[in-house]
Each structure stands twice: as structure tokens, then as C-alpha cells.
Amino acid sequence: MxxxxxxxxxxxxxSRAARELELRRGEFDLAxxxxxxxxxxxxxxxxxxxxxxxxxxxRAEDGFPEVLRERVKAVGTTEGAALMGVTTTRxxxxxxxxxVVPVKFYLNRYRAVVWLYLAEELRQFAADQQNAPLMxxxxxxxxxxxxxxxxxxxxRNWRGRHLGFLLRQTEDPWAQAAVVASxxxxxxxxxxxxxxxxxxxxDSLRPERVSQAAPESPAARIAERVATADDPDEISxxxxxxxxxxxxxxxxxxxxxxxxxxxxxxxxASPDPPxxxxxxAAPPSPISxxxxxxxxxxxxxxxxxxxxxxxTHRLLGWLRRRKPDACPPTAL
Numbered sequence: 279m280x281x282x283x284x285x286x287x288x289x290x291x292x293s294r295a296a297r298e299l300e301l302r303r304g305e306f307d308l309a310x311x312x313x314x315x316x317x318x319x320x321x322x323x324x325x326x327x328x329x330x331x332x333x334x335x336x337r338a339e340d341g342f343p344e345v346l347r348e349r350v351k352a353v354g355t356t357e358g359a360a361l362m363g364v365t366t367t368r369x370x371x372x373x374x375x376x377x378v379v380p381v382k383f384y385l386n387r388y389r390a391v392v393w394l395y396l397a398e399e400l401r402q403f404a405a406d407q408q409n410a411p412l413m414x415x416x417x418x419x420x421x422x423x424x425x426x427x428x429x430x431x432x433x434r435n436w437r438g439r440h441l442g443f444l445l446r447q448t449e450d451p452w453a454q455a456a457v458v459a460s461x462x463x464x465x466x467x468x469x470x471x472x473x474x475x476x477x478x479x480x481d482s483l484r485p486e487r488v489s490q491a492a493p494e495s496p497a498a499r500i501a502e503r504v505a506t507a508d509d510p511d512e513i514s515x516x517x518x519x520x521x522x523x524x525x526x527x528x529x530x531x532x533x534x535x536x537x538x539x540x541x542x543x544x545x546x547a548s549p550d551p552p553x554x555x556x557x558x559a560a561p562p563s564p565i566s567x568x569x570x571x572x573x574x575x576x577x578x579x580x581x582x583x584x585x586x587x588x589x590t591h592r593l594l595g596w597l598r599r600r601k602p603d604a605c606p607p608t609a610l
Contacts, residue, residue, distance in 0.1 A: 288330055289320075380436045385491075445457055
């Protein structure tokens with residue numbers, strides 16, 4: 279039995295683990311996000327899996343599965359306000375001020391962003407006596423001024439939380455750098471990561487997008503905006519973090535480079551076609567004798583009968599690119 283087969287038998291797929299832990303897939307994803315259930319990478323490259331021992335550990339906890347479900351229960355604004363005993367307007371203000379942090383979001387049928395919060399965290403916030411002044415009475419003037427200026431920390435706080443979750447999923451330095459880069463605009467990434475091969479490596483390790491919508495669809499673009507840093511302070515912090523992560527990744531190992539294209543040595547070793555072999559037996563013409571002493575530019579047959587220098591390779595390649603009829607037609 280191979281090591282891969284042993285690993286498969288000792289772990290379960292995410293969907294099977296969710297069933298065994300009696301969680302819906304959304305609840306199970308949150309359990310992974312919060313660290314309630316730990317996953318491991320699939321050695322076969324098939325994503326992540328959950329160890330059999332981890333499933334047994336969670337099932338053995340007191341109050342399973344009700345306690346686990348309560349820990350991962352996420353609620354929207356209306357239910358969250360009811361849990362805290364405040365109006366939905368006040369709850370939204372608290373969320374925009376960053377006092378309660380969303381744990382996930384989705385887009386409704388109108389493509390509006392709907393934020394979800396952990397019910398357990400909302401109860402803890404409401405039970406803390408230090409937060410009592412924020413639960414009743416008028417909001418302090420300084421906070422009201424920030425709200426009037428359009429302050430909304432929900433996207434930024436969600437990104438910070440999401441970043442921590444993604445970083446906990448891997449210990450590979452390049453993958454961690456890719457996580458940080460995924461929250462920045464590509465223009466910002468290009469300013470930090472000058473090497474195109476390193477950028478390609480980060481892009482290949484980019485985490486899955488938060489939206490399951492079709493790429494370039496309106497819903498996907500909205501979700502992408504939510505997942506991309508837009509606050510100047512946040513961008514500055516992420517840029518510095520990316521530079522540091524990139525330095526650590528380079529120390530661990532260089533980014534993979536593409537395999538060089540094989541030279542044309544095999545082609546040059548093959549015999550020339552008879553129709554292209556120069557006819558050396560023909561006597562020189564008077565015009566040829568007249569110009570024999572002048573330097574001659576390489577002709578089309580020289581490529582087939584004389585060794586090529588690297589510079590000639592580059593020149594001929596440039597000329598071929600410049601010829602419109604040398605390019606294959608592009609599929610529409």
C-alpha cells in the first residue's frame with residue numbers, strides 16, 4: 279500500500295467530514311475558518327482534508343453537536359440586533375465603526391453585500407459592561423462625525439480576519455506571500471514584486487476567490503472589490519507585509535523559472551532540402567565578379583548553410599515577428 283493510499287484512509291474529504299460532524303457546508307467552512315476543526319493539506323494535491331483523529335476529537339467534545347453549531351452560528355443584521363437588544367440602525371453603526379466584526383459576507387439577489395456576524399461574539403459584546411454606553415443613549419459626537427463622513431470598517435475588518443485564516447492554512451513562505459498579495463490591487467503588487475517570474479509564482483499560489491460567481495460577472499467584480507484593500511493605511515500595511523514576506527520567501531528558495539526553449543540545433547543538424555541547396559557549380563556572372571569584394575548581407579539561404587551566431591538568431595527572430603504573414607491567424 280502506497281503512502282498516498284495510507285494518507286487517504288487516515289483522512290476524510292471536507293464534504294465527508296462535514297457530514298460526520300453534522301454541520302452544513304457553510305457552518306463547516308466557518309468551523310475551519312475559526313480553527314474549531316483543523317484541516318491538513320492533501321499530499322496528492324487535491325486540496326485540504328480532515329484527519330480521522332480530528333473528527334474523533336471534535337465528536338468527543340461535551341455537548342456535540344449543539345455546542346459546535348452554536349460556536350459557528352452566523353447571523354445577519356436583523357438577528358444580530360435582536361441578540362444584542364438594540365435596533366438594526368444602532369447595530370449597523372456599531373458594525374461600521376468596527377466594534378463588531380463580520381465573519382463572512384454574500385451577495386443577495388440585488389447584488390447587495392450582506393454581512394454576517396458570529397452570534398457568540400455578539401452576545402459577548404452585549405454582556406460586556408464596558409460596552410453599555412454604546413448600547414443605549416446617543417452615540418458619542420466623535421463617532422457620529424466619523425459615520426457622517428462615510429466611515430465603514432466592515433470590509434477592512436473582514437479582510438483582516440480573512441487574511442489571518444488564509445495564513446493559518448499554510449506554512450510555505452511563497453504561499454503566505456501570495457495570500458498577502460491577493461488582498462492588494464495587481465498594480466500595487468507589481469510595484470513591490472518587480473520580477474515577472476515571481477509575480478507569476480504568486481499568482482499561481484493565489485487562494486481561491488471568495489465568490490463562486492462566474493469570473494468577470496457583476497457579482498464576481500463586486501466580491502473582488504470587497505476582497506481588495508482600498509484604505510490607504512491598510513494598503514500601506516499590506517505593502518510592507520508583502521515586501522517582508524517576499525524577502526523571507528526568497529531566502530527559503532527562489533521562485534521557479536520557466537524551462538529555456540530548446541535551441542534549433544536539431545534542425546540545423548538535419549540535411550538541407552535539395553531545392554534550397556545553393557548551386558555552387560554555376561559559373562559566377564560578371565555582375566557577381568564585379569561585386570565580389572563588397573561586403574554582402576546575409577541572404578535567406580545563409581540560414582541553412584552557415585552557422586548562426588546568437589545575434590543572427592535574434593535578428594531573424596525579430597524580422598519574423600515583424601512579418602504580418604508569419605503570424606498564425608488568431609481564433610475569434
